[in-house]
Amino acid sequence: MAWDRFHKTVDVATGKTECTTGYMSETITLANAGTARTSTLPGPYKSDMTILFKPSGTLADDATIKVEHSIDGTTFITIGQFDTFTPATADISHDMSIIGITDASAVAEENGSMFLYALDSHGSSRAIRFSVTSVGNDSARTGVFSVIPHF
Secondary structure, three states, rough: OOOOEEEEEEEOOOOEEEOOOOOOOEEEEEOOEEEOOOOOOOOOOOOEEEEEEEEOOOOOOOOOEEEEEEOOOOOOOOOEEEOOOOOOOOOOEEOOOOEEEOOOOOOOOHEEEEEEEOOHHHOOOOOOEEEEEEEOOOOOOOOEEEEEOOO
């Protein structure tokens, strides 16, 4: 696992190669009713970011997309609860670590989902990574995270 900063596309008809920069992406293998994580983003970020998540197929059930922070790159904080309310289900309004939730019954998530990592809402640290916690068996699927910094 590593973040890719250079994205090469080859036109098979002409052999022309194009390189695109300006964003990072990483592909991870999803979990079976568990959590899969990206590697740590290279360098600290001091701006908002658009986060795109595209699974390789329809997810078996709902999934939660979170940001995780660490000072030392080893011990990550994965919960950002800021009040005492305990919702019956995952609730983005009570946990600042949650960037988004995919609802398998409402959208075709294989088309991808877009989330905003807002620096003021989700914080910053020396080490940042993202996670997908799935309820269903998604271990046969992969997911691509794409990070587009706003600077």
